[in-house]
Amino acid sequence: MIKYIFLNSIFVVILNIQNINCFTFSVVMAIYNTGRYLDESIHSLLIQTIGYKEIQIILVNDGSTDNSENICLQFKKFFPNNIIYIKIEHSGVSKARNTGLDLATGKYINFLDPDDQWDSKAFEYFLSFFKINKDIMLAAGRLKYFEKRTIYHPLDYKFYQTRIVNLTQEYNSIITTTSNCFFRSTYISNKKFKENVQIKEDTLFINNILLINPIMGLIREAIYYYRKRYDESSRTQTQRKDSEYYFSTIINVSEHLINSSLALYNEIIPFIQYFLGYDVLFRIRTPSYKYLNSSDYYNYVQLIKRLLRNISDKYILEQVNVSDKYKILALSKKYDRDLRYDMFFENGELKYSNYFSLNLTEDKNILP
DSSP: OOOHHHHHHHHHHHHHHHTOOOOOOEEEEEEEEHHHHHHHHHHHHHTTTTTTEEEEEEEEESSSSSHHHHHHHHHHHHHHTEEEEEEEEEEEEEEEHHHHHOOOOOEEEEEEOOTOEEEETTHHHHHHHHHHHHTEEEEEEEEEEEESSOBBOOOGGOSSSEEEEETTOOOTTTOOSSSSSSEHHHHTTTTOOOOOOOHHHHHHHHHHHHHHOOOEEEEEEEEEEEEEEETOOHHHGGGGGGGHHHHHHHIIIHHHHHHHHHHHHHSSHHHHHHHHHHHHHHHHOOOOGTTTHHHHHHHHHHHHHHHHHHHHHHHHTTTTOOOHHHHHHHHHHHHHHOOOOOEEEEEEEEEESSSSOOGGGGOOTTTT
16 A cells, blocks of 8 residues: 555656646746736737647736736636746846746747737747757747837848858847747756846847857747837837946947857857947937936947947948948947048948038037
């Protein structure tokens, strides 16, 4: 009888272990005061064509003060086997994601922002891709804006077909967010988001991974819907008003990636340079002088110059969806002189002329 009880206990433990690992996908959602969007976001997971029973949903409430908790508890009530709900003190998105990552048991893990949505067929496409490409550790879907804007992300050009990309060969196929990506759990189970980084923490997370293994999948058919809010209240839309974006993010993300690349390869490898060029040109187009006092603005300009001196001209001039004007403005900042009368970029060629009529010294985005 004792032997039977012992064997039966082992059997129950084995069953429990199997149940713990029965999910195909785990989706971690770091939630902070997004109650007005949360039901739509969770619903986009429950209607996936692979079936909601294949999906573990981990809702981490990062100390929300709105109705987010009530919404989470309602979904937990109706889907108790699929949903884990946990509430923590407000600590930032990185801490919340790490908390959820520790609880994830699916084979593939995603970090869905709680105001965004997945297309209903997306997980089906990811599953098919990972089954065929067993050596690929991460894959990304296309990112399409919705609500205030309804276009694809500026980096969408790389999704001309579903394929495998090696960033050492296609350095312009950069990834800047984790939200539209799935990772094999065996690959990221011991990786964490840096909790002292609150803006572009996902950019740092994924590019730290790609520095080690620059191969990834791109799935054209899988669509991630990224909300551009009408009231412009999302973290991405308000970051230009946050001093951390102008200073800490450059040091904690951009310069960290530079130093990591140098440590690993003794050079700043091309895809990191291309990312830096992409980020710097976005910053140059942002009217930062509106949000910084004169002293901070001057210091910010010095940081931009420091970044630019780590980027070869090639990776500035090759940026897609950026006008030639801003490329020349960036190079003028890099070399501390007005280059409008020296060169311009046309049809993929660098030429020399007094092409630009814009007075460079009047562009506050480029010179203090």
